[in-house]
Amino acid sequence: xxxxxxxxxxxxxxxxxxxxxxxxxxxxxxxxxxxxxxxxxxxxxxxxxxxxxxxxxxxxxxxxxxxxxxxxxxxxxxxxxxxxxxxxxxxxxxxxxxxxxxxxxxxxxxxxxxxxxxxxxxxxxxxxxxxxxxxxxxxxxxxxxxxxxxxxxxxxxxxxxxxxxxxxxxxxxxxxxxxxxxxxxxxxxxxxxxxxxxxxxxxxxxxxxxxxxxxxxxxxxxxxxxxxxxxxxxxxxxxxxxxxxxxxxxxxxxxxxxxxxxxxxxxxxxxxxxxxxxxxxxxxxxxxxxxxxxxxxxxxxxxxxxxxxxxxxxxxxxxxxxxx
Amino acid sequence: xxxxxxxxxxxxxxxxxxxxxxxxxxxxxxxxxxxxxxxxxxxxxxxxxxxxxxxxxxxxxxxxxxxxxxxxxxxxxxxxxxxxxxxxxxxxxxxxxxxxxxxxxxxxxxxxxxxxxxxxxxxxxxxxxxxxxxxxxxxxxxxxxxxxxxxxxxxxxxxxxxxxxxxxxxxxxxxxxxxxxxxxxxxxxxxxxxxxxxxxxxxxxxxxxxxxxxxxxxxxxxxxxxxxxxxxxxxxxxxxxxxxxxxxxxxxxxxxxxxxxxxxxxxxxxxxxxxxxxxxxxxxxxxxxxxx
Numbered sequence: 233x234x235x236x237x238x239x240x241x242x243x244x245x246x247x248x249x250x251x252x253x254x255x256x257x258x259x260x261x262x263x264x265x266x267x268x269x270x271x272x273x274x275x276x277x278x279x280x281x282x283x284x285x286x287x288x289x290x291x292x293x294x295x296x297x298x299x300x301x302x303x304x305x306x307x308x309x310x311x312x313x314x315x316x317x318x319x320x321x322x323x324x325x326x327x328x329x330x331x332x333x334x335x336x337x338x339x340x341x342x343x344x345x346x347x348x349x350x351x352x353x354x355x356x357x358x359x360x361x362x363x364x365x366x367x368x369x370x371x372x373x374x375x376x377x378x379x380x381x382x383x384x385x386x387x388x389x390x391x392x393x394x395x396x397x398x399x400x401x402x403x404x405x406x407x408x409x410x411x412x413x414x415x416x417x418x419x420x421x422x423x424x425x426x427x428x429x430x431x432x433x434x435x436x437x438x439x440x441x442x443x444x445x446x447x448x449x450x451x452x453x454x455x456x457x458x459x460x461x462x463x464x465x466x467x468x469x470x471x472x473x474x475x476x477x478x479x480x481x482x483x484x485x486x487x488x489x490x491x492x493x494x495x496x497x498x499x500x501x502x503x504x505x506x507x508x509x510x511x512x513x514x515x516x517x518x519x520x521x522x523x524x525x526x527x528x529x530x531x532x533x534x535x536x537x538x539x540x541x542x543x544x545x546x547x548x549x550x551x552x553x554x555x556x
Numbered sequence: 557x558x559x560x561x562x563x564x565x566x567x568x569x570x571x572x573x574x575x576x577x578x579x580x581x582x583x584x585x586x587x588x589x590x591x592x593x594x595x596x597x598x599x600x601x602x603x604x605x606x607x608x609x610x611x612x613x614x615x616x617x618x619x620x621x622x623x624x625x626x627x628x629x630x631x632x633x634x635x636x637x638x639x640x641x642x643x644x645x646x647x648x649x650x651x652x653x654x655x656x657x658x659x660x661x662x663x664x665x666x667x668x669x670x671x672x673x674x675x676x677x678x679x680x681x682x683x684x685x686x687x688x689x690x691x692x693x694x695x696x697x698x699x700x701x702x703x704x705x706x707x708x709x710x711x712x713x714x715x716x717x718x719x720x721x722x723x724x725x726x727x728x729x730x731x732x733x734x735x736x737x738x739x740x741x742x743x744x745x746x747x748x749x750x751x752x753x754x755x756x757x758x759x760x761x762x763x764x765x766x767x768x769x770x771x772x773x774x775x776x777x778x779x780x781x782x783x784x785x786x787x788x789x790x791x792x793x794x795x796x797x798x799x800x801x802x803x804x805x806x807x808x809x810x811x812x813x814x815x816x817x818x819x820x821x822x823x824x825x826x827x828x829x830x831x832x833x834x835x836x837x838x839x840x841x842x843x844x845x846x847x848x
Contacts, residue, residue, distance in 0.1 A: 331831045473658070476654075508668075511661060523643045526648075
């Protein structure tokens with residue numbers, strides 16, 4: 233990481249600490265849910281942006297995480313236990329689900345996860361003895377840490393901010409480790425990655441499982457945040473929403489999912505005057521974005537920057553040579 | 557036993573319609589590596605073209621239906637290819653997949669907002685009568701749906717196998733470079749595939765919508781069923797999509813009675829996961845090996 237990046241991250245963190253002070257409860261709630269979705273989207277970014285596989289089940293991983301955390305905390309155990317169980321379970325499920333799907337190429341993972349999302353929804357709705365069926369679960373407490381309560385909204389915001397920073401650091405570590413570079417190599421040129429000894433299947437599977445665990449972690453936050461969970465919050469449309477967060481922000485960029493989550497969460501507020509047309513406008517925007525800039529908003533930003541302030545261009549033949 | 561036969565026949569009837577959607581899906585994949593996540597919405601929306609033409613504009617139904625097929629061929633075939641698939645093809649598969657997901661959402665929301673969020677009754681082409689064979693009661697629309705859907709698929713197979721254009725389309729799907737060297741206008745062949753998919757979606761829509769109501773959310777299940785049918789049967793075979801569609805139709809119908817009404821939707825998904833585990837190329841598919 234360069235000095236510029238660290239400076240940017242520090243300024244962003246300061247903003248995140250000071251902006252919510254003295255704000256209304258509603259704004260704090262929106263910010264908290266943005267942080268939560270950023271964590272889920274970060275996980276999906278690992279799967280989509282780095283390993284190049286589409287997962288349409290991120291919301292169901294959040295759901296699994298949320299229900300596990302709810303059951304653990306309702307049974308009287310501490311939230312941390314629920315959080316660990318949620319991430320562990322979603323990691324294992326990710327491995328089990330990804331293994332068959334990634335045996336074959338094409339985008340089978342997309343279909344398997346699509347089916348999985350529906351399955352999870354059905355189980356959450358039908359197994360009333362465990363999940364409360366369509367009435368969901370209520371009354372999950374917000375956790376205490378060494379006597380410090382997170383019951384108030386601002387306190388809870390800082391608690392989620394800490395988790396967000398941890399997740400972002402872990403993500404950054406993964407991406408910059410030799411292991412994360414293997415993810416990138418895989419996306420850019422799978423044949424070459426394989427010929428250099430990268431076990432593409434194992435790496436892709438791990439990327440998917442870790443990405444799913446991030447989803448589980450986000451779900452563990454949702455339980456004490458909303459304090460009411462029901463199957464409808466984890467349907468396919470929510471998985472699509474998280475996918476669009478990653479894509480709109482810029483898949484494969486570090487800050488992409490955070491920007492995308494901000495857009496997806498704030499846009500309904502900004503487009504409130506359009507009432508029912510909001511999703512339409514959004515879907516149309518995504519299509520246009522995909523045509524002009526598959527790298528999402530950050531990709532678009534890079535493109536515009538390159539036009540305004542062109543970087544020193546590599547001689548075309550040299551660039552070719554470097555590729556060979 | 558008579559119950560079993562009834563379920564089998566209505567399952568085959570629904571399955572043959574699923575097969576239409578699945579065949580279109582497979583054709584698009586073969587011809588242009590387009591995974592169309594909006595396929596379900598493509599089958600949902602022609603029903604609303606019929607309703608818009610007949611109820612809102614007052615056209616007779618016999619005119620509204622052929623117009624719908626033409627409209628679908630133009631909008632869901634030609635426009636889809638020109639506006640969305642073509643400009644995105646150079647970016648690779650993932651942006652296109654995302655764009656089709658967004659397109660599906662867009663179509664769904666437009667129907668909900670501009671037509672109606674409620675289920676609409678839809679005219680059936682056939683009299684709602686039943687035939688009694690032995691103990692089994694078989695509905696006439698079921699049989700008619702099956703005959704029309706199978707007829708369409710057989711006609712398509714004959715077109716692809718017996719005509720010059722059809723064989724050029726197959727060549728384009730199998731190896732575009734060689735096809736082009738041999739003088740096939742591959743861009744035109746790919747366009748034909750999109751047009752055919754539009755027509756298949758319209759036919760499937762007109763056949764299946766009377767069974768349910770016409771509703772904006774119909775595409776969710778239809779799309780999923782089409783994907784599953786295509787994968788279960790074999791992604792690279794029209795026959796595969798046909799077998800997959802029929803199988804899913806029968807399983808779906810039987811499971812509600814013999815398995816569990818609550819988990820009815822789950823069975824096709826479980827089948828999908830099992831197939832991918834044990835036979836990833838699909839029941840009838842030939843292994844492509846790893847494409848990477």
